[in-house]
Amino acid sequence: MLVLTCPCCGATAEETELAPGGEAHIARVGPGADASAFEAYLFHRKNPRGVHFERWRHAHGCGKWFHAARNTVTLEVYGTYPAQTPEPPRELLEKIAAKVPGFDPEART
Numbered sequence: 001m002l003v004l005t006c007p008c009c010g011a012t013a014e015e016t017e018l019a020p021g022g023e024a025h026i027a028r029v030g031p032g033a034d035a036s037a038f039e040a041y042l043f044h045r046k047n048p049r050g051v052h053f054e055r056w057r058h059a060h061g062c063g064k065w066f067h068a069a070r071n072t073v074t075l076e077v078y079g080t081y082p083a084q085t086p087e088p089p090r091e092l093l094e095k096i097a098a099k100v101p102g103f104d105p106e107a108r109t
């Protein structure tokens with residue numbers, strides 16, 4: 001079972017207490033963007049095998065959104081951080097790079 005620590009209230013919550021929100025750090029398109037850019041914003045997701053940055057909501061707790069970095073194969077959780085963070089924290093990326101061979105923190109976008 002997936003267990004995440006909510007960075008907003010500090011509670012450790014099981015997956016049943018959380019609501020998934022999909023991929024994190026999706027850049028919104030502006031009002032002048034063309035249809036293909038808007039389609040990519042709405043529908044194109046990475047769905048990687050390995051390290052993934054996701055949005056989660058502590059639905060049965062404080063109700064706040066946050067981000068989590070985890071491995072989709074092993075379910076190992078590398079860390080969580082507030083949803084207001086525009087990019088994963090540098091120390092989290094370095095922690096993942098030390099654990100996952102081939103993970104390049106600079107190439108994750």
Ligand SMILES: [Zn+2]
Nearest residue numbers: 006009058062
């Ligand atoms: Zn919480």
